[in-house]
Amino acid sequence: MTARLSRSLPQVNRRVFAGLSSRAIPRVANVNASARAGLVAHRNTWNLAPWTCRVTQANIARYSHTDSGSSVQPNPSIFDVTPYRGSSITEKHWMSQDLPVVATLIEPQAILHFIEFIMHGILPNGKKTNLALPNSDEFPLFMAPSSQWAPAPFNKAALSTVQKAIEQITGPEDLSGLCHIGQNIHFLKSCLWGGLAPVPASRWREKDLNHPDNFTIAHEYLTSVIAVFEYLNIPQIRTNMCDTFNKISGDFGEMQDALNARRKAQGNLSPELNLVALWEQFIRALYEVMTSTAHSWVLARVAELRERTSDSFSAIPADNPEGPEMKIFSQRWTDLIAVTSMADFNIWISMDGYNGYDAPSEIIAGLHNPNLEDQDKNYGFSKLLFDRLAKCIEAQNEAATVQGPSATQSDAARRERLSISTVVQNELREKIRGRVPSPQPPVQPWIQQLLRAQEASLDMHPRESHDCGFGLAIYRAAHKFSDEQWERLQRDLEAHLSAWSDDVQRADELKPLLKLHWFDCKELGIDITNPITAARRHYQQIRSLDEWNHKIAPSVFLLIDYMGVNSYLDDKFYASFTKDKSFLNGDFQGHVLAVGADFDDSATANESADRIANEDPQDEGFKYPGHMRILGNLVWSELYPMLMLQSVELEDLWRQAREHPMKIYTGPTVPSQVEPWKEWNATKTFMMDSFVEFLKQKNPTLAGKVEGLRKEGSL
Numbered sequence: 001m002t003a004r005l006s007r008s009l010p011q012v013n014r015r016v017f018a019g020l021s022s023r024a025i026p027r028v029a030n031v032n033a034s035a036r037a038g039l040v041a042h043r044n045t046w047n048l049a050p051w052t053c054r055v056t057q058a059n060i061a062r063y064s065h066t067d068s069g070s071s072v073q074p075n076p077s078i079f080d081v082t083p084y085r086g087s088s089i090t091e092k093h094w095m096s097q098d099l100p101v102v103a104t105l106i107e108p109q110a111i112l113h114f115i116e117f118i119m120h121g122i123l124p125n126g127k128k129t130n131l132a133l134p135n136s137d138e139f140p141l142f143m144a145p146s147s148q149w150a151p152a153p154f155n156k157a158a159l160s161t162v163q164k165a166i167e168q169i170t171g172p173e174d175l176s177g178l179c180h181i182g183q184n185i186h187f188l189k190s191c192l193w194g195g196l197a198p199v200p201a202s203r204w205r206e207k208d209l210n211h212p213d214n215f216t217i218a219h220e221y222l223t224s225v226i227a228v229f230e231y232l233n234i235p236q237i238r239t240n241m242c243d244t245f246n247k248i249s250g251d252f253g254e255m256q257d258a259l260n261a262r263r264k265a266q267g268n269l270s271p272e273l274n275l276v277a278l279w280e281q282f283i284r285a286l287y288e289v290m291t292s293t294a295h296s297w298v299l300a301r302v303a304e305l306r307e308r309t310s311d312s313f314s315a316i317p318a319d320n321p322e323g324p325e326m327k328i329f330s331q332r333w334t335d336l337i338a339v340t341s342m343a344d345f346n347i348w349i350s351m352d353g354y355n356g357y358d359a360p361s362e363i364i365a366g367l368h369n370p371n372l373e374d375q376d377k378n379y380g381f382s383k384l385l386f387d388r389l390a391k392c393i394e395a396q397n398e399a400a401t402v403q404g405p406s407a408t409q410s411d412a413a414r415r416e417r418l419s420i421s422t423v424v425q426n427e428l429r430e431k432i433r434g435r436v437p438s439p440q441p442p443v444q445p446w447i448q449q450l451l452r453a454q455e456a457s458l459d460m461h462p463r464e465s466h467d468c469g470f471g472l473a474i475y476r477a478a479h480k481f482s483d484e485q486w487e488r489l490q491r492d493l494e495a496h497l498s499a500w501s502d503d504v505q506r507a508d509e510l511k512p513l514l515k516l517h518w519f520d521c522k523e524l525g526i527d528i529t530n531p532i533t534a535a536r537r538h539y540q541q542i543r544s545l546d547e548w549n550h551k552i553a554p555s556v557f558l559l560i561d562y563m564g565v566n567s568y569l570d571d572k573f574y575a576s577f578t579k580d581k582s583f584l585n586g587d588f589q590g591h592v593l594a595v596g597a598d599f600d601d602s603a604t605a606n607e608s609a610d611r612i613a614n615e616d617p618q619d620e621g622f623k624y625p626g627h628m629r630i631l632g633n634l635v636w637s638e639l640y641p642m643l644m645l646q647s648v649e650l651e652d653l654w655r656q657a658r659e660h661p662m663k664i665y666t667g668p669t670v671p672s673q674v675e676p677w678k679e680w681n682a683t684k685t686f687m688m689d690s691f692v693e694f695l696k697q698k699n700p701t702l703a704g705k706v707e708g709l710r711k712e713g714s715l
Contacts, residue, residue: 097182
């Protein structure tokens with residue numbers, strides 16, 4: 001029965017988005033609750049992805065005239081936030097909107113995630129709703145016009161509820177659900193929308209961002225989160241988000257009336273549906289996840305940086321308060337105080353005006369504080385800090401009369417005075433953000449979803465559950481290695497892909513379920529001179545087969561080429577980069593290729609697997625090639641969940657990698673991280689162009705060979 005529902009929903013949805021909604025709707029048998037609570041939702045997330053993504057892309061593409069270097073002006077009907085400059089600590093992010101995009105304010109996939117939610121009743125924050133849910137035979141009706149199934153007078157709609165809701169977000173008639181925004185800010189917003197931390201704790205340590213030499217980059221990662229919420233709280237953006245939500249709420253209101261009327265006509269005694277309340281509850285929980293994830297992450301990273309900065313303070317002689325070391329320390333400590341304050345006051349998404357939302361009487365961190373603006377104006381931090389500091393100094397001076405100079409000059413005494421700012425901010429935070437000022441975020445939504453799916457599979461027939469799983473296909477396109485080297489490569493690569501779960505709730509339960517499925521290009525007879533195109537063709541043929549349909553992601557697969565192999569086996573592969581102190585060593589590790597399975601590569605038929613390593617991001621012709629390199633330990637923690645949740649597409653991740661010296665996705669980027677990448681790329685391009693021009697005059701044949709090597713990625 002589970003399989004029948006899993007097949008029926010994609011079939012109905014396919015008709016909706018293909019414009020074939022006139023066909024009859026198949027009846028769907030009841031399914032057991034546990035199956036509905038997990039595996040069906042997971043299957044539908046994958047199976048619906050190609051159609052929903054295409055609809056969204058098609059709508060937005062009509063208004064997306066903002067590519068870098070384009071002479072076409074942005075559509076004036078779409079609100080443009082790129083001129084916004086933010087606060088003093090976020091201005092650099094707003095000034096770095098080199099690649100503006102047309103973005104949706106409410107992510108389109110929220111509609112499908114809402115449908116999944118009302119299947120199993122589990123909210124994004126992990127809590128279970130107490131509201132009535134639709135019956136299993138009613139879910140296909142969300143994908144079909146009410147004119148096909150609803151009793152009069154509720155049978156007027158020519159479009160399905162899902163399609164109407166998505167079009168409220170993406171247009172085409174009303175563009176208020178869209179805006180022009182820098183891709184750097186929008187990408188991080190999409191990560192937070194999916195409940196993902198900007199930089200997981202393990203990656204933060206891997207990048208060594210707590211090291212004093214990397215403070216500027218670390219600080220920019222913190223302020224990048226603040227910039228996202230500055231964006232979401234621009235008055236016009238906030239109004240447009242609320243209006244879009246309310247329009248969708250209206251669509252679900254019509255749907256609930258039609259469903260309740262249908263139930264009444266059929267003599268169905270099920271409790272009355274309130275889809276409007278369910279939609280409000282779902283978005284409120286999603287906003288709660290976004291704000292709690294962002295706020296707790298910023299505070300956790302600030303705490304680490306404070307500890308490391310305090311250590312540097314202890315190393316500064318007390319008798320040299322005006323030295324350069326003290327000036328650096330003072331600036332950094334002030335920066336951390338400012339980030340903390342901005343996080344407390346800015347990481348909010350107010351739901352005032354949202355249909356169905358009842359403002360609570362108490363403060364709810366991240367969602368509701370009616371006095372927030374007044375508290376911001378009357379923060380009182382400085383006065384309270386100086387009062388506390390004066391009392392501390394007075395107490396230490398009194399102690400010095402008995403204990404001697406150590407009472408005021410010891411490291412412990414100096415740290416006590418220093419810590420007062422942290423204590424004061426912690427006390428004020430409760431007034432700003434309530435009794436639970438920084439709630440711990442729940443288990444990441446994608447992990448919740450997969451674990452529910454795994455639990456549901458336990459109730460299935462063994463043969464059916466055997467055909468299900470969570471995995472990625474990976475193609476071997478490099479063969480000039482010994483068996484021993486290849487075994488080492490597989491071992492190191494799979495270990496690297498598994499190195500992502502530190503400090504991630506319930507990740508250890510999920511990790512054993514995530515599988516790589518290996519395919520050998522040579523054994524399959526795939527053309528290894530053009531492996532990406534050939535592997536894509538093979539993948540398109542197998543992904544819908546019963547053997548693989550529910551085991552591998554349909555929209556992306558992995559490929560390991562010679563560059564990827566050497567990144568794991570050759571200790572000197574990154575030597576020129578890891579010696580450069582302007583680069584983060586954590587951004588140069590073993591990597592694989594992630595390939596878009598549906599990319600049309602007809603325009604790049606002569607590509608090679610390694611060509612992407614040599615593309616010049618300064619070149620106007622540098623376009624998304626349908627694949628990108630990604631660090632191995634980001635495959636399961638970022639690539640897989642982002643594509644599964646449809647938070648972003650592979651091209652969005654590629655934009656974050658396009659400036660990297662080797663075009664590798666290393667996670668969200670910040671300006672001071674990217675600046676040395678750009679300098680390196682510009683220097684390389686200048687030197688190679690000059691060298692080739694010189695060779696053309698001296699030895700045209702050799703110049704042609706060098707050009708060929710550049711195109712192959714060998715130089």
